[in-house]
Amino acid sequence: MNRDTILTDRLKTGRSVSQAADMAVTTPARERTRREIVRQAMHLFQAGGYNATSLQDIATAAGCSKATVLYHFSGKPAVLAAVLEPAAADVAELVKAAAELPRADAQELAIQRFIDLAVVHRGVVDVLQDILPVIEQMPEVGQLVADGMRLTEYMAGSDDPLEHDLAKFAINGLLGECRHSGERTDDDLRRLCDIALRRLLRRA
Numbered sequence: 001m002n003r004d005t006i007l008t009d010r011l012k013t014g015r016s017v018s019q020a021a022d023m024a025v026t027t028p029a030r031e032r033t034r035r036e037i038v039r040q041a042m043h044l045f046q047a048g049g050y051n052a053t054s055l056q057d058i059a060t061a062a063g064c065s066k067a068t069v070l071y072h073f074s075g076k077p078a079v080l081a082a083v084l085e086p087a088a089a090d091v092a093e094l095v096k097a098a099a100e101l102p103r104a105d106a107q108e109l110a111i112q113r114f115i116d117l118a119v120v121h122r123g124v125v126d127v128l129q130d131i132l133p134v135i136e137q138m139p140e141v142g143q144l145v146a147d148g149m150r151l152t153e154y155m156a157g158s159d160d161p162l163e164h165d166l167a168k169f170a171i172n173g174l175l176g177e178c179r180h181s182g183e184r185t186d187d188d189l190r191r192l193c194d195i196a197l198r199r200l201l202r203r204a
Contacts, residue, residue: 030072033062033064033072034072034082036062036063037058037059037064037069037072037073037079037082038082039062040058040062041053041061041079041080041082041083042083042123042127043061044057044058045080045083045126045127046126046127049130050076050080050127050130050131051130051131053076055069055070055075055076055079058076058079077138077140077141078140080127080131080140080141081140083124083127084128084141084144086121086124087117087121087124087144088141088147090120090121091117091144091148092143092144092147094109094110094114094117094151095147095150095151095154097109097113098110098150098151098154099150103157104157104203106157107154107155107156107201107203109154110151110154110155111194111197111198111201114151114171114174115174115190115193115194115197116190118174118178118193119178119186119189119190119193122178122179125175125178125179126179128175129175129179152164152167152168152171155167155171155197155201156201157201157202157203158202163201163202166201166202167201169200170196170200174196174197177189177192177193178193
């Protein structure tokens with residue numbers, strides 16, 4: 001692992017440079033290979049789309065054989081699930097937290113946290129857009145789909161079908177803006193999304 005990679009790891013994880021360097025030494029080669037496969041798959045899915053990316057493409061980018069990819073993952077959908085896992089875990093945590101709150105508080109939490117997640121995981125948004133037409137047919141990401149539906153309900157803040165449709169509309173617009181944010185900073189993007197959601201969604 002070179003110094004640039006170590007510094008990137010430090011920014012993402014909060015580890016010191018020395019800790020990140022130690023991880024490079026102590027992390028088993030098998031785990032490092034798996035992480036590299038996931039990292040390269042993320043780049044390829046973003047750049048060319050999930051459907052246009054083959055397992056061989058991923059293997060070549062990761063510097064390993066297709067057989068090695070299949071050693072770590074049962075197929076391309078399993079690679080996709082690994083790419084989406086950090087975002088899926090954050091969404092699951094948000095849904096769990098919202099479930100413990102009164103409706104109005106759950107809606108407020110859902111709005112605030114979803115904006116942050118959409119900005120932080122904007123690369124995942126690119127990947128999701130490519131698989132949305134068939135996502136419900138992919139059991140590997142079934143929990144993310146279910147949690148996404150629950151999150152929409154919390155953001156709607158109501159049982160009214162119209163409010164649910166508005167929540168879906170607002171979420172799709174927010175995700176689209178995060179994908180094509182232009183020169184906006186993360187803070188600018190958060191502010192824009194916060195204003196847009198609060199204007200579209202009726203408060204519980």
